[in-house]
Every structure is written in structure tokens, then in C-alpha cells.
Amino acid sequence: xxxLQTRRRQVLLGRLLTLFALAAAWQIFGMLGDEDVKGIxxxxxxxxxxxxxxxxxxxxxxxxxxxxxxxxxxxLCLVIGIPAGLLxxxxxxxxxxxxxxxxFCRTVPPLAIIPLFLLIMGxxxxxxxxxxxxxxxxxxLLQTIHGVRxxxxxxxxxxxxxxxxxxxxxxxxxxxxxxxYIFTGIRISATLSLLLTIGAELIAGVPGLGKEIxxxxxxxxxxxxxxxxxxxxxxxxxxxxxAIENRLLAWHYIPRRMTT
Amino acid sequence: MSSTxxxxxxxxxxxxxxxxxxxxxxxxxxxxxxxxSVAPGEIVCIVGHSGIGKSTLIRCIAGLQxxxxxxxxxxxxxxxxxxxxxxxxxxxxxxxxxxxLRVGENVRLPLRGNGLARKVQNERVSDALxxxxxxxxxxxYPWQLSGGMQQRVAIARALAYRPQVLLMDEPFAxxxxxxxxxxxxxxxxxxxxxxxxVLLVTHDVDExxxxxxxxxxxxxxxxxMQDIVDVPLTGARDQLTTKADPLFIECRTRVLSAIQQSKxxxxxx
Amino acid sequence: xxxxxxxxxxxxxxxxPILIVVVxxxxxxxxxxxxxxxxxxxxxAFVDNWFxxxxxxxxxxxxxxxxxxxxxxLVVGVGAGLLxxxxxxxxDIADxxxxxxRAIPALAVLPALFIVFGTGSTGNVAxxxxxxxxxxLLNTLDGIxxxxxxxxxxxxxxxxRTPLLVTQVxxxxxxxQITVGIRTSLAIGVVIMVGSEMYVSTAGIGxxxxxxxxxxxxxxxxxxxxxxxxxxxxxxxxYGVIERWLLRWQPRTHDALAVKGN
Numbered sequence: 001x002x003x004l005q006t007r008r009r010q011v012l013l014g015r016l017l018t019l020f021a022l023a024a025a026w027q028i029f030g031m032l033g034d035e036d037v038k039g040i041x042x043x044x045x046x047x048x049x050x051x052x053x054x055x056x057x058x059x060x061x062x063x064x065x066x067x068x069x070x071x072x073x074x075x076l077c078l079v080i081g082i083p084a085g086l087l088x089x090x091x092x093x094x095x096x097x098x099x100x101x102x103x104f105c106r107t108v109p110p111l112a113i114i115p116l117f118l119l120i121m122g123x124x125x126x127x128x129x130x131x132x133x134x135x136x137x138x139x140x141l142l143q144t145i146h147g148v149r150x151x152x153x154x155x156x157x158x159x160x161x162x163x164x165x166x167x168x169x170x171x172x173x174x175x176x177x178x179x180x181y182i183f184t185g186i187r188i189s190a191t192l193s194l195l196l197t198i199g200a201e202l203i204a205g206v207p208g209l210g211k212e213i214x215x216x217x218x219x220x221x222x223x224x225x226x227x228x229x230x231x232x233x234x235x236x237x238x239x240x241x242x243a244i245e246n247r248l249l250a251w252h253y254i255p256r257r258m259t260t
Numbered sequence: 261m262s263s264t265x266x267x268x269x270x271x272x273x274x275x276x277x278x279x280x281x282x283x284x285x286x287x288x289x290x291x292x293x294x295x296x297s298v299a300p301g302e303i304v305c306i307v308g309h310s311g312i313g314k315s316t317l318i319r320c321i322a323g324l325q326x327x328x329x330x331x332x333x334x335x336x337x338x339x340x341x342x343x344x345x346x347x348x349x350x351x352x353x354x355x356x357x358x359x360x361l362r363v364g365e366n367v368r369l370p371l372r373g374n375g376l377a378r379k380v381q382n383e384r385v386s387d388a389l390x391x392x393x394x395x396x397x398x399x400x401y402p403w404q405l406s407g408g409m410q411q412r413v414a415i416a417r418a419l420a421y422r423p424q425v426l427l428m429d430e431p432f433a434x435x436x437x438x439x440x441x442x443x444x445x446x447x448x449x450x451x452x453x454x455x456x457x458v459l460l461v462t463h464d465v466d467e468x469x470x471x472x473x474x475x476x477x478x479x480x481x482x483x484x485m486q487d488i489v490d491v492p493l494t495g496a497r498d499q500l501t502t503k504a505d506p507l508f509i510e511c512r513t514r515v516l517s518a519i520q521q522s523k524x525x526x527x528x529x
Numbered sequence: 530x531x532x533x534x535x536x537x538x539x540x541x542x543x544x545x546p547i548l549i550v551v552v553x554x555x556x557x558x559x560x561x562x563x564x565x566x567x568x569x570x571x572x573x574a575f576v577d578n579w580f581x582x583x584x585x586x587x588x589x590x591x592x593x594x595x596x597x598x599x600x601x602x603l604v605v606g607v608g609a610g611l612l613x614x615x616x617x618x619x620x621d622i623a624d625x626x627x628x629x630x631r632a633i634p635a636l637a638v639l640p641a642l643f644i645v646f647g648t649g650s651t652g653n654v655a656x657x658x659x660x661x662x663x664x665x666l667l668n669t670l671d672g673i674x675x676x677x678x679x680x681x682x683x684x685x686x687x688x689x690r691t692p693l694l695v696t697q698v699x700x701x702x703x704x705x706q707i708t709v710g711i712r713t714s715l716a717i718g719v720v721i722m723v724g725s726e727m728y729v730s731t732a733g734i735g736x737x738x739x740x741x742x743x744x745x746x747x748x749x750x751x752x753x754x755x756x757x758x759x760x761x762x763x764x765x766x767x768y769g770v771i772e773r774w775l776l777r778w779q780p781r782t783h784d785a786l787a788v789k790g791n
Contacts, residue, residue, distance in 0.1 A: 003284075007618075014622035022626075040645060096541040101549070107716075107761035111723045111735070112754045115742030119750075120564050195720065198634040203727045203739070210637065217640055227637050234632035322686050341688075348686040356683040360701040360778040369697060370687035403780045421687065 041220040049221035050228060058212070059226075063233070066208035069125050070190075070197045070237070073132025077189050081137045082182065085144025086170075095145060106138040110192065111199050118204045125207060128200040135196055136189040143185025147178025176251075183245045190241050194234060209233070270336040272425055272457035273298040273321060277330035279482075280316050289482040290316055294330070296476060296485070300424070303451055303458040305468035307515060308478035308486075309523070314461040317478070318429045321459065322348045334425060347418035349411075351430040356414055357402040364389070364398030367417045388420035389413075392446060408439035412446070419450065426451075428460040432467070441499050444471060448497060465519070469511045470502060477515055479522020487518035566748045575752035583737070588756070591733040594650050595722045598657025602714055606662045607707065610669025611695065614703075620670060631667060635660030635717060636724050643729060653725045653733070660721045661714035668710025672703025705779070708772045715768055719761055734760075 023043050030042035041049075053059045088094045113134060121127035151174055159173045201210025209230055216222040278294040281287055290313040298304050308314055319325040321332055323342040334343045342348075347370075350356055357366050364385050371381045389395055392412040394405075402410055411431060418426055428447075432440040444467060451458055462468050468475045472491055479486040491511050493502060502508055554568040579588065613620040639656055646652040676699065684698050700707075726735030738753035740746075 007621075010618060011621045014618065015625065018622060018626065040641075093541060096538060097545045100542050100546045103765075104546070104758065104762050107765045108754075108758040109719045109723045109761050111720055111727060112738065112757035112761075114727065115738050115750055116564070116754060119742055119747075195634045195636060199636045199720075199724050202636055202639065203724065213637060213640055220644065223640055227633070227641055230637035231629055231633035234634050235629055238628070238632050324682060324686055342686045344688060346686075348683065350679060350683065356679050358680060358698060358701070360704070361697065362778075369693070370689065372697075373690050373693045401778055401780075 041224055045221040046224045046228070050225035053222065053225050053229070059229070062207065062209045062212045063229070065125060066194075066197050066201065066210065066233070069128045069206070069208060070132070070193045073129045073136065073197070074186075074190055074193045076129065076133045077137045077140050077193070078186070080133065081140030081185070081189075082144050084137075085141045085182075086148060086174075088141070089145040089148035095149070102138060102142060106142060108135075110135040110196055111203070114200060114204055123205040123207075127204070128197055128206045128208075131200055132193045132196050136192045139188040139192065140182070140185040143181045143188075144178065147181030148174055150181065151177040179249055183249060187241050187245070190237055191234075194237055198230060270300075271297040271333070272300040272302070272335060273459060274333040274336075275321070275330065276333070278317070278320060278327045278332065279329040280313070280320065280325070281328045291320075291327075291478075292482040292484055294478075294483075294485055296488075298457060298459060300457050301451075301455045302474065303460065303472045304474050304476060305472040306459065306461045306476045306478060307463065307465060307468045307519065308483060309519060310463055312478055312481075313483040314463075314478060315429055317483075318348070318350075318427055318459070318461050322346060322427050324348075345424040347421045347423035347426055349414050349418050349426070349428045349431050351433050357410055357417075359402055361401075362398065363394070363400050363402065363405070363413050366402065366413060367398075367420050370417065370421045384420040384422070385416075388416040391419060391450065392416045408435045408443065411435060411439075411443065415443075415446070415450075419454075423456065425457045425459065428458065430461055430463065433463070440467070445499065447471065465512055465515050466503065469508060469515060470497060470499075475511070475515050477518040477522070479519060486522045487514070489514050489518070563745075563747060566751065570748045571751040571755065574748040575755060578737075578749060578752050579756055587732055587734050587737045590650060591722055591726065591735070592760075594653040594733070595657060595718055598654045598722070599661055599714065599718050601654065601658040602661035602665055602718070603711070605658070606665030606710070606714070607669050607700075609662075610666045611673065611699065613666075613670050614673035614699070620674075627663070627667060631663040635721050636728075639721075639725055639728050643725075648729050653722065653730065656725045657718045657721045661718040664710040664713040664717065665707065666710075668706045668713075669703055672706025672710075673699050675706065676702040701778075704775055708775055712765075712768060712772070715764060719764065723757060 026040070026043040026046075030040045030045070088098050110131075114131065117127050117131050117134075121130060155173050155177060156169065159169045164172070197206075197208060198210040200206045201208040201212075202214050203210075205211055205214065209226065213223055213226045213230070216226060273296070275294050275296040278291060279289070280291040281289045294317065296304070306314055306317065316325065320327045323332070323334075323339045323346070326340060331338050333339070334346060337343070357363075358369070361369065367385045367388055368381050371384060376384075386395070386398065389398055392415055394409060394412055394416065397405065397409065397413070402413070405413065411434075415431070432443050435443065447458070447460075448471065450456070458471075460468075460471060469489075469491055475489040475491060477486040477489065478484070489511055493505065493507055493511075550568075557565060557567045558569065560567050577583075613623060635656070638659060642656045642659060643652045646655040680698065680702065684694055689698065722733070723735035723738075726733035727739045730736040734753055734757055738750055738757070741750035741753060
């Protein structure tokens with residue numbers, strides 16, 4: 001057996017052991033807090049609740065709602081953010097003028113404006129989408145500007161020396177060159193969008209997975225199970241974005257980044 | 261034999277049957293059967309064409325890599341980890357210096373945590389930097405220095421460490437010819453003044469003959485010792501006259517032909 | 530010439546925000562909308578609340594919780610990242626688990642954490658810490674792993690011992706990456722701070738805002754939102770200063786128009 005195979009086996013074994021240890025620790029922890037204080041539910045209970053939940057239609061409905069809200073919000077961010085970013089990056093005056101506003105809006109804590117939106121639009125998915133757009137558009141905007149401004153001047157000079165018209169320069173040089181930056185923005189916005197959707201559902205009662213979690217506060221088993229589902233959803237989203245990124249940016253070496 | 265005599269006769273570096281194979285018994289054999297005995301105070305250069313395994317050899321000698329067969333002895337003691345009496349200066353000047361430490365701190369780093377008083381450490385640092393001609397550079401960051409200067413810092417760092425054996429892996433490969441000539445002469449001066457044993461890997465044949473007392477030629481796949489060329493050039497060496505010396509040219513030719521030969525001989529793996 | 534362009538830059542940067550504030554102020558003066566009261570009233574509420582008792586009652590607890598939460602996240606994140614980087618097998622084993630925990634929308638875990646830690650400020654701190662630790666941890670791990678191997682080889686050849694290795698080689702070397710992680714963690718921390726206070730709390734700015742909304746104290750609500758915006762901005766600015774100090778050894782690259790990515 002080669003060292004590589006031994007290593008793979010060790011890693012696999014290690015992971016299984018860790019999983020087991022975590023589950024066991026959870027189980028014990030859950031059994032401890034079982035007096036009058038409502039503590040953590042036991043791992044076994046949660047596992048059962050999870051399996052049960054997967055069979056209900058309510059879970060899939062709420063899951064669908066969360067996914068739709070996030071997806072539409074993210075899509076709108078792309079549609080608004082990228083063109084706006086391209087526009088603002090076109091001239092230094094525009095870039096500098098907008099910088100303060102973008103910076104300020106970017107750093108407003110995303111949830112701060114939930115009450116306002118809640119007031120105006122009520123606890124609806126529409127409100128959540130509006131929230132997502134208001135908050136998640138900034139990273140995409142910022143990264144687009146960043147990407148365009150960072151296009152290698154040599155590339156642009158070469159394109160101009162070949163007498164390529166403006167739109168061709170944009171499509172063949174600027175767009176691909178700024179893609180890695182834009183994708184970083186998409187990654188950030190995607191995570192943020194999901195976070196906001198769940199936040200809006202949890203806090204404002206917008207229909208979706210977060211609302212289900214809110215409603216099951218008195219049933220800890222179900223609540224924990226739903227939280228796990230949320231975690232899996234998050235992972236799925238991260239993988240999806242990464243997969244798309246790898247396809248579109250195959251020409252650009254992106255080291256495996258574990259950063260947000 | 262008196263004790264001083266026997267002490268003098270212990271080789272500074274001794275390689276016996278050293279071999280390196282990657283990937284298990286059926287894998288790729290890189291080095292085979294390297295035997296070498298380096299006397300204290302000697303300068304030995306190791307040459308061979310690129311990719312042959314010179315760096316692997318240096319890493320084994322430095323204790324950074326365990327050879328598959330054979331052993332490495334430094335001052336008579338077999339090693340399996342970097343020994344305290346050895347310093348390594350490797351290629352690509354910029355990279356082995358820590359960019360986040362000032363030059364002086366870079367040089368001081370190996371001295372820390374060894375029980376040396378802070379004052380002594382600082383003295384050694386300023387001495388070493390002065391010797392390589394960078395006395396005023398202690399407060400600069402590496403990125404503020406040129407390539408040749410950064411390499412001098414790496415040498416100063418090795419010197420401050422006061423090693424008995426200095427290993428160098430293509431130390432002057434990344435600098436321009438003029439700087440290289442200066443660094444070569446610097447090395448000769450230092451070695452003469454401090455009496456360090458030097459093992460230097462290079463692909464530059466001229467450099468190898470210019471610097472060393474002996475040149476070891478590695479060649480073939482797996483790399484074997486093709487030849488050991490004695491360089492009996494006595495007296496001080498300098499760039500102009502030494503390289504015109506017929507003895508220099510003769511040694512150089514011998515080294516070069518040994519390298520050529522190693523390419524012709526078909527390897528049996 | 531140089532001073533002139535510096536001044537010009539400042540003017541370019543500020544004209545739009547100033548214009549927006551002015552337009553907002555005068556435009557909203559006669560506003561009858563319940564949702565968008567006149568800016569003057571908002572400003573009055575702002576002063577009343579935040580330069581008054583509200584500061585101690587709400588701002589201080591919020592920021593203290595944030596500080597504690599981030600501190601815990603920093604210590605645990607850098608410590609764990611360091612350990613995992615030094616034991617590659619452990620890092621490989623832990624990878625899927627780390628990815629899972631990192632991907633959980635931090636707010637989804639709030640209810641669970643409040644059950645474990647109670648609804649007092651401990652719960653808030655725990656929530657912030659839980660959300661903020663992952664970017665720091667993963668970036669520390671990644672940062673150490675991407676230190677040039679020849680640097681670590683040199684350190685090994687000089688037999689530099691572990692405590693010195695950590696403080697002089699690993700952490701400084703990973704610092705550019707770690708600062709990116711801290712920046713993200715700061716943002717997440719603030720989100721969770723606000724979110725956890727909106728979800729369940731008895732004090733804090735987030736709590737204030739949601740209560741104001743529920744009691745239709747719209748001007749107060751706006752004053753809270755503004756405060757949060759300002760806090761977010763100031764924290765980011767402050768962190769920028771800290772980041773520059775942490776990375777002071779890096780060569781200066783001059784791009785006056787550079788927009789700092791997120």
C-alpha cells in the first residue's frame with residue numbers, strides 16, 4: 001500500500017471517529033440537561049426528528065421558499081450590481097464620488113434595516129427579496145469595480161493596439177479579466193443572501209425555513225433538526241457557487257480557498 | 261595517534277552509501293551510492309546538470325530529508341535532523357528571508373532561544389552584516405534591498421550562526437554576473453578568515469572550479485558520482501588571473517567532460 | 530501639485546454624500562409619511578437617545594458583547610487554526626466538519642445557542658463568537674499553509690524552536706490572510722450582534738430598533754438604524770487602521786483609487 005493510500009485511510013478513519021465522538025458527546029450532553037431545565041435535546045431525538053421532518057411536506061415547502069427568496073434576491077443583485085459596477089468603474093470621477101456612499105452602505109449591519117422594511121412591506125417574501133437586494137448588492141458592486149480597475153493595463157494596451165472596438169474590448173478583455181474578482185463578490189453576496197433570508201424569516205416571520213425554526217422553539221428536537229437542515233442548505237449553496245465558479249473560471253487558477 | 265591528530269582527521273562531513281528513492285522500493289531512484297569525505301576547512305563544490313538531484317543531496321546533508329539508504333555524518337556523528345553546527349543558504353535570494361522581519365531581525369532569528377544573551381546576539385548580527393558589507397542595512401526590510409543584497413543577508417544570517425559547516429544550494433544563481441563575482445570573492449575571503457567547511461552546489465562549472473578545493477560531479481539517472489576533480493590551485497584566487505591560469509582551464513575541462521560523459525552513458529535503472 | 534490632487538480627491542469623495550444628506554434633510558422636512566419622518570426629527574431622536582441614557586442602556590451592552598464575542602473568536606480561531614496547520618493530518622480530518630460549520634447561516638443557530646447559554650448577554654456573546662470564529666480559523670489555517678515552503682525549510686534548518694517559530698514565522702507569515710478573515714468576522718459579528726438582539730434580548734441597539742418598530746416610534750427606529758450604520762462604518766475604518774499596522778512590513782503599493790475589496 002502506498003503512503004497515499006495509507007494516508008487516505010487514516011483520514012477517513014479519523015473523520016468517522018470524530019463524527020462518532022461528536023455524536024456521542026452530544027448525546028451525553030443532551031442526557032445531562034434532562035431535569036426540569038429544558039436543555040439540549042439528545043442526539044438520538046434530533047436524528048429521529050430529522051428523519052421525520054424529511055418526510056413532511058412542510059419542510060420541503062419552507063425549504064423551497066427559502067431557496068426561492070435567496071435565489072431571486074441574488075439574481076437581482078447580479079443584474080443590478082454588475083452593470084452598475086461596470087459603469088462606475090469607467091471613469092475615476094465616478095469611482096471616487098461613489099466610494100463613500102458604497103463604503104457606508106456596505107458596512108451598515110444588514111439586519112439593521114429589517115424593521116424598516118418590515119414596516120413598509122410586511123413579513124412577506126417580497127420584503128426579504130428587497131432586503132437582500134438592499135444589502136447584498138454592495139459586495140458585487142464593489143468587487144466589479146475592483147475587478148475592472150485591476151485589469152492588467154498591458155492587456156488593454158494590447159487590445160487597443162489591435163484596434164479592437166470598445167465593446168469587443170469590454171467583452172473579450174475586461175469581462176474575463178475581472179471575472180475572478182466578480183466571483184469573489186458573488187460568493188460573498190450568496191452567503192450574505194442566505195443569511196439575510198434566514199434572518200428575515202427568523203426575526204420577522206417571513207415564510208421559510210427560518211420561520212419554521214422560530215415556530216418550533218418549544219419543540220427542541222425539531223428545532224435542532226431544522227438547524228441542521230439549514231446548515232446543509234448553506235453547504236449546498238457554497239458548493240453550487242464553487243462549482244459554477246470552477247466551470248466559468250477554469251482558465252484562471254484559483255487555489256482552494258477556505259475563506260469567506 | 262594523539263587526540264588532536266584524530267580530531268583533525270575526523271571529516272567535517274562524511275557521506276556513506278547515500279541513496280534516495282522516492283515512492284517505495286519500486287519508485288524513482290534519484291541518488292545512488294554517494295560516498296564523500298570532506299575535511300574540515302575544505303571547500304567542495306557539487307556540480308551536475310539541472311534536475312539531477314543536487315538539491316536533494318544538500319537537503320539530506322542538512323538533515324532536512326532522510327536518505328533512503330546510507331548515512332550522513334557531521335563531525336563524526338550520524339544525523340537524522342538538522343544539526344546545530346550546520347547552516348544552509350539556499351537559492352532564490354528573496355524567498356528564504358522573512359519578509360515581515362527587518363534585516364537585523366532576520367539575521368538574529370536563528371540565534372534566539374539558544375541561551376545567548378541579547379547583547380551577544382546583537383553583536384553577532386552587526387558583525388555579520390558588516391562582514392558582508394551591509395553594516396547599515398539592519399533596519400531595512402528585505403523588499404527594500406536588491407537581489408544581491410538579500411543574498412548577502414542570507415549569508416550574514418548563516419555567518420552569525422557560527423556554523424562549522426556551511427551548505428549552499430546554488431546561492432548565486434539568481435543574481436547578475438557582476439554581483440555573482442563579488443559574492444564568490446566574498447565567500448572565499450570569509451572561508452579563509454573563519455576556516456568554515458563549505459559544501460556548495462552549483463550548475464556553473466567556472467564557479468565550481470574557481471571556488472573549490474575539490475569538485476564533485478554528479479551525473480546520470482540515478483545520479484552517481486561521476487568524478488571527483490582536485491583543484492590544486494594554490495595561493496589567493498581572483499577573478500582575472502585565476503581564470504586565465506592553465507591549471508584552472510585544465511580542471512574546468514575535466515569537470516565539463518565528466519558532465520558530458522554522464523549524459524552519454526545510458527542509465528540502467 | 531500633490532497637495533492639490535489630495536484636496537481634489539477629498540472633494541470628489543465627499544460631494545455626493547454631503548449632497549445626499551442635504552437633499553434628504555430638506556426633502557423630508559415636510560414629509561407626512563409615517564415611514565419616512567423629517568430628517569430633523571430623526572436627528573433630534575438620535576441626539577436624545579444616543580447622547581443620553583440610551584448610550585449606557587443600549588450601546589454599551591451591544592458593543593461589550595461584540596468585543597467579548599470577537600475576542601473569543603479571535604483566540605479560538607487563531608489557536609485552533611494554528612494547531613490544525615501544525616498537524617496536517619488533523620486538518621485533513623477536520624476539513625468537512627469545518628466546511629459544514631462554516632456554511633451554517635449563523636443566525637439559524639441562534640435559537641440553539643440561546644437554549645444552551647441562556648438569553649442573557651452570555652447568549653449574545655456565544656452567538657457572536659460562534660459565527661465569527663470560522664472565517665478566522667479557516668483563514669489562519671489557509672494562511673499558514675500558504676507560507677512559502679522555502680521559508681519553513683530554512684526555519685527547520687536553523688532548528689528554530691516551536692514557540693519562536695509560531696511567533697516569528699507562522700503567525701506573521703499568515704497575517705495577510707488572517708486579517709482578511711478578521712475583517713469578515715467583524716462584519717459577521719456585527720450582523721449577529723444585531724440579529725441576536727432583535728431575536729430575543731432586553732437591551733442593546735438591535736433590541737431598541739425592533740421595539741421602536743413594534744411601538745411605531747419611527748423616528749427612534751431610524752435613529753437606531755443610523756447609529757448602527759455609523760457604528761458599522763467606524764468599526765470598519767478602525768479595523769483598517771489596525772490592519773495597516775499589522776501588515777506594516779508590506780511594501781507600499783500606491784493606488785489612490787483602489788477600492789478595498791470586502
